[in-house]
Amino acid sequence: xxxxEIRSPLPGxxxxxxxxxxxxxxxxxxxxxxxxxxxxxxxxxxxxEVPAGVDGKNITFLVxxxxxxxxxxxIAEVEA
Amino acid sequence: xxxxxxxxxxxxxxxxxxxxxxxxxxxxxxQVHSAADADMLAVRLADAAVDIGSPAPRKSYLxxxxxxxxxxxxxxxxxxxxxxxxxxxxxxxDAIEAAGMVFIGPKGEAIRLLGDKVAARAVAEKAGVPxxxxxxxxxxxxxxARAVAExxxxxxxxKAAAGGGGRGIRVAADLADxxxxxxxxxxxxxxxxxxxxxxxxxxxxxxxxxxxxxxxxGENVVHCFERECSLQRRRQKVWEEAPSFLLPAExxxxxxxxxxxxxxxxxxxxxxxxxxxxxxxxxxxxxIEVNTRIQVEHPVTEMVTGIDLxxxxxxxxxxxxxxxxQEDIRLDGHAIExxxxxxxxxxxxxxxxxxVSGLTVPEGEGIRFDTMLYEGYTIPPFYDSLIGKLIxxxxxxxxxxxxxxxxxxxxxxxxxxxxxxxxxxxAGDGNVARGAxxxxxxxxxxxxxxxxxxxxxxxxx
Numbered sequence: 001x002x003x004x005e006i007r008s009p010l011p012g013x014x015x016x017x018x019x020x021x022x023x024x025x026x027x028x029x030x031x032x033x034x035x036x037x038x039x040x041x042x043x044x045x046x047x048x049e050v051p052a053g054v055d056g057k058n059i060t061f062l063v064x065x066x067x068x069x070x071x072x073x074x075i076a077e078v079e080a
Numbered sequence: 081x082x083x084x085x086x087x088x089x090x091x092x093x094x095x096x097x098x099x100x101x102x103x104x105x106x107x108x109x110x111q112v113h114s115a116a117d118a119d120m121l122a123v124r125l126a127d128a129a130v131d132i133g134s135p136a137p138r139k140s141y142l143x144x145x146x147x148x149x150x151x152x153x154x155x156x157x158x159x160x161x162x163x164x165x166x167x168x169x170x171x172x173x174d175a176i177e178a179a180g181m182v183f184i185g186p187k188g189e190a191i192r193l194l195g196d197k198v199a200a201r202a203v204a205e206k207a208g209v210p211x212x213x214x215x216x217x218x219x220x221x222x223x224x225a226r227a228v229a230e231x232x233x234x235x236x237x238x239k240a241a242a243g244g245g246g247r248g249i250r251v252a253a254d255l256a257d258x259x260x261x262x263x264x265x266x267x268x269x270x271x272x273x274x275x276x277x278x279x280x281x282x283x284x285x286x287x288x289x290x291x292x293x294x295x296x297x298g299e300n301v302v303h304c305f306e307r308e309c310s311l312q313r314r315r316q317k318v319w320e321e322a323p324s325f326l327l328p329a330e331x332x333x334x335x336x337x338x339x340x341x342x343x344x345x346x347x348x349x350x351x352x353x354x355x356x357x358x359x360x361x362x363x364x365x366x367x368i369e370v371n372t373r374i375q376v377e378h379p380v381t382e383m384v385t386g387i388d389l390x391x392x393x394x395x396x397x398x399x400x401x402x403x404x405x406q407e408d409i410r411l412d413g414h415a416i417e418x419x420x421x422x423x424x425x426x427x428x429x430x431x432x433x434x435x436v437s438g439l440t441v442p443e444g445e446g447i448r449f450d451t452m453l454y455e456g457y458t459i460p461p462f463y464d465s466l467i468g469k470l471i472x473x474x475x476x477x478x479x480x481x482x483x484x485x486x487x488x489x490x491x492x493x494x495x496x497x498x499x500x501x502x503x504x505x506x507a508g509d510g511n512v513a514r515g516a517x518x519x520x521x522x523x524x525x526x527x528x529x530x531x532x533x534x535x536x537x538x539x540x541x
Contacts, residue, residue: 068135
C-alpha cells in the first residue's frame with residue numbers, strides 16, 4: 001500500500017468545507033477521484049478549490065480546517 | 081487630552097501611513113500584528129509592537145478583545161483603527177472608550193447610526209440630501225418589496241441594511257427576479273452580518289461614483305471637496321481622482337454642501353466620506369452611504385488641498401478644534417491614485433502573494449507612493465491584496481496623467497505579479513483621458529480593450 005500526497009497549490013488558509021454550515025468536501029476515510037475538490041484555499045480574500053489531482057481511497061487530512069498553509073505543503077494523503 | 085501615544089489597530093500600507101503621521105506629531109506608536117505580520121514595515125517603524133494572534137483576521141485584527149487588551153497593556157492614550165477590519169465597528173469604538181482610551185474616529189453611536197444603511201438614508205433625507213429612489217426604510221415582507229419596485233421600476237438593488245463597501249447587494253432585473261432573490265438575500269444578510277434587514281434602491285444605470293471628504297470636530301464641519309472613484313472592478317475601486325473634473329461648479333457646490341449638512345445633522349467628529357452616485361445626464365446626485373473612517377483613497381484629497389487628513393483626525397480626537405476653516409480650503413490642481421494590488425491582471429486578477437525581490441519607487445515632483453513594501457518582504461496570503469498606492473499630482477489633469485504614466489513606468493515591483501500593467505493601460509486609454517467613464521466602464525473595458533492588449537508574454541513591471 002503506497003501513500004500519495006495531495007499538496008496545496010497556493011499559500012493561504014485551508015478550509016475543509018465550502019461554507020461553515022455545510023458538510024466537508026471529504027470526510028476522513030473517504031475515497032477520492034482526481035477531479036474531486038477536497039477543500040478550499042483562501043488567498044487574499046478569494047477562494048480557490050483544491051482538486052484531489054489523484055484517484056485514491058482512505059483520505060487522511062494532515063491540515064486542520066482554517067489552518068494556514070504554504071504553497072506545496074501536503075494537505076492530505078490517500079492510498080493508491 | 082493631548083494624545084501622546086497611539087496603538088495602530090491595522091496592518092499594511094495604512095498602518096505605515098498612520099505611524100508616519102503620528103511620528104510627525106511627536107506621538108509614540110505601538111503596532112499590533114498577527115503572527116503572519118511580524119516582519120511588516122509598520123512593525124519595523126513603530127516604537128513598539130504587540131503580537132495579537134494567529135494569521136486569520138478574526139483571530140487577530142478582528143478580535144476586539146485582543147486589540148483592546150494590547151492597547152491597555154501598552155498604556156496608549158488612543159487607538160487608530162485605519163480602514164477595514166474594526167474601523168467601522170461601533171462595539172470596538174465603545175470598548176476603547178470604556179477602557180479609558182480615545183478612539184480616533186466618531187463616537188460609537190455615530191458609527192452605529194451611519195453604519196445602518198437604512199438609518200443613514202433617513203438621516204440624509206432629513207438633512208435634505210437626495211437619496212436613490214427606493215424603499216422607505218426596511219422591508220418586512222416581499223409584498224412591501226413588490227410595491228416599492230412597482231413604483232420605482234427595474235432594475236432594482238436588494239441591499240442588506242447592515243452591508244456596505246459593495247457587500248450584501250443583489251440586483252433584480254424584474255419582478256420574478258425580485259421574488260426569487262428577496263428571501264435568499266435576507267438569509268444571506270443574516271448569515272453575513274447577523275442582521276437580515278433589507279431595503280431596495282433603484283439602479284442608476286449610468287452613474288459616476290463621487291464622494292465628499294468631510295472633517296468634523298463635533299461642532300463644526302468642513303468639506304475637502306470631492307473624489308471621483310468610478311473605475312471599479314467587482315465594486316472595488318481601482319483608480320481614484322480628485323477633483324471629479326467634469327463636475328459643473330454649481331453641482332460641486334451643492335454636492336459638497338449636502339455632505340456638510342448631513343455631517344452637521346449628526347454632530348460628526350473625525351474624518352468621514354459621504355458617497356454618492358452622480359447621473360451626468362440629469363445632473364442629479366444621490367446619497368449612497370457614509371464611511372465613518374479614513375478611506376484608502378484619502379491621499380488624492382490631501383494632494384489637492386494640502387491637508388494632512390490623518391494628522392487632522394489625530395488632532396481632533398485629542399480634543400482640538402478643526403485646524404482649517406472652509407474658506408481656507410481650496411482646490412489646487414489634480415491628483416490621481418492607482419491602487420497597486422498583488423494580483424495578476426493578465427490571469428483574471430489571480431492573487432499573487434510572495435516575496436518582493438526588488439523594488440524601485442519613482443520619485444519627483446508631485447509623486448507619492450504609500451506602501452508597506454520593502455525589498456525582501458514576503459506579502460502574506462491572508463489579507464487584502466493592496467500593496468501600495470501610487471499618487472500623482474499635476475497642475476492640470478492632463479499634466480497629472482502624463483506624470484502618472486512616467487511614474488508608473490518608473491515603478492518596478494519584482495518577484496510578484498501586480499496591477500501596474502493594468503494602470504499603464506488605463507493611463508494610456510483615450511476614454512480615461514476624456515473622463516468618459518462610469519461605474520460600469522472598467523469591467524467592460526477589461527473584457528474588450530485590456531484582454532486584447534495583454535499578451536501572453538507580458539512582463540510584470
